[in-house]
Amino acid sequence: MPKKILMVLTSHDKLGDTGRQTGFWLEEFAAPYYTFLDAGNQITVASPRGGQPPLDPKSDTPEGQTALTNRFKGDPAASKVLSNTLKLADMKAADFDAVFYPGGHGPLWDLAEDKHSIALIEDFYNVGKPVAAVCHAPGVLRHVRIDGDSIVKGKRVSGFTNSEEEAVGLTHVVPFLVEDELKRLGGKFEKVDDWQVLAITDGRLVTGQNPASSSAAAQALLKLLAA
Numbered sequence: 209m210p211k212k213i214l215m216v217l218t219s220h221d222k223l224g225d226t227g228r229q230t231g232f233w234l235e236e237f238a239a240p241y242y243t244f245l246d247a248g249n250q251i252t253v254a255s256p257r258g259g260q261p262p263l264d265p266k267s268d269t270p271e272g273q274t275a276l277t278n279r280f281k282g283d284p285a286a287s288k289v290l291s292n293t294l295k296l297a298d299m300k301a302a303d304f305d306a307v308f309y310p311g312g313h314g315p316l317w318d319l320a321e322d323k324h325s326i327a328l329i330e331d332f333y334n335v336g337k338p339v340a341a342v343c344h345a346p347g348v349l350r351h352v353r354i355d356g357d358s359i360v361k362g363k364r365v366s367g368f369t370n371s372e373e374e375a376v377g378l379t380h381v382v383p384f385l386v387e388d389e390l391k392r393l394g395g396k397f398e399k400v401d402d403w404q405v406l407a408i409t410d411g412r413l414v415t416g417q418n419p420a421s422s423s424a425a426a427q428a429l430l431k432l433l434a435a
Contacts, residue, residue: 209251211305213432215240216348217293218314221262224381230305231262231337235272235419236310236342237290238280242427244308247430249287252304256318256325258295264312267419276423299323301331306429310422311343311368316383319348323339326351333359333412340429342407342416343368347386350393361394368415369399 217237223230244251251270255261266272301307307329311314319325329352332339332434339359341348346367350361367386372377391397399417400406406417407424416425 212252212303213244213252213429214297214299214304215251215284215308216296216319217253217272217309218312218318219255219257219261220314220318222317223313223378226381229262229265230313231264232267232310233264233312233343233419234267234277234280235262235274236312236412238276238312239274239422240308240342241286242276242279243423243426243430252299253289253293254296254299254397255293256296260291261293264314267312271393281415289403296322296328299324299328301328301335301337304332304337306338306340306384306433308369308426308429309341309345309403311341311345311346311419312399313378313382315345316347316386319345320350323356329359330354336412338414338429338432339414340414340416340425340427341367342422344386344389347384350384350389358393358395359413360390363395363413364398364408365390365395365410365413365415366398366406366408366421367415368418371403372402372418375402379434393412
């Protein structure tokens, strides 16, 4: 039986006050998208503004390409889905089986503070549906509360690490550091070496460390849906 999976992308394209662009990270969308699609599931993509979300140009460099990003670039159907994202405010947890948030730096500015996103995650979680986020996207959990506490309190979680943020030179540009924020909220933060694969499942929550963890996080979500 196909599952209905909602993917939520950022609409934010400014990298702080650097004058550079940001957005979503290509691999973090393409890898889960095809992981879900190839398993026979139905995918809906939404963003705060709807329409075409901004792609972080740094994720579209030759060295950032993978088999799945290349597949995406040659797939008109996927490009059409991406250019016509639905409005996040119109999405309801009742219409889907799970939600997945790809990262990129963009979500730290918009989705992390978006009341529709916060309420949507709470709705998914409160009715027993899984929530997944990879790389910077675990930052979207910062204001999500379940039974009065942070959704990550006491849970094993991962996300883009302080050392990875340092490596890309944006420690003092981002509005908050994902690792520090998840720890502050009471999460049991786990990590592996920079750029290595780590996806953690704790209950109905799946978090992945970095772009390389995108497929693993998507597979972990499918495992929850199959349980």
